[in-house]
Amino acid sequence: MEKHLSSTDKKRPYPERRAMAAINRPFDPDVLRRALGIVEAYQYIVHFEDGDFYARPLGLFRTMNDGKTCEQAIEKGIAIATTVVAYMLEEGQIPRCRPAKTGQRASERAIVETRKLVLEEAARARGFRGISDDMRTAALGGVR
Numbered sequence: 001m002e003k004h005l006s007s008t009d010k011k012r013p014y015p016e017r018r019a020m021a022a023i024n025r026p027f028d029p030d031v032l033r034r035a036l037g038i039v040e041a042y043q044y045i046v047h048f049e050d051g052d053f054y055a056r057p058l059g060l061f062r063t064m065n066d067g068k069t070c071e072q073a074i075e076k077g078i079a080i081a082t083t084v085v086a087y088m089l090e091e092g093q094i095p096r097c098r099p100a101k102t103g104q105r106a107s108e109r110a111i112v113e114t115r116k117l118v119l120e121e122a123a124r125a126r127g128f129r130g131i132s133d134d135m136r137t138a139a140l141g142g143v144r
Helices: 015-023 029-039 070-090 104-125 131-141
Strands: 044-049 052-057 065-067
Touching (some): 029 070, 044 070, 052 070, 065 070, 104 131
Antiparallel strands (some): 044 052, 052 065
């Protein structure tokens, strides 16, 4: 019996290999300068956990770096944030949340994010994984 190959059965180059070849290069110096200018305006939150400091910029979500000292964490935080913003600029994207000193909306977002971080840290200090576990336990505590 003969097997017919569909278009999805044909061997194609791995897309992730093509993508790796495309990003395995330095950023354009102008893009990097522009990204650094944006990143230097961000405010950074630093917290200490498990023997390391962690720095994250307000306004760039899921972006952080660690260090053995507070200063090292901030330096590395600026470096990773610069990489993220440079990539966004190359892709034609504009960081959704501007640095806090550029406008009211950004500062409002920074306040919301800061409150969330405070709540997350308080929940972890009480032994929970995050805010939702803490709130779930508090809500169910009244049911018992």
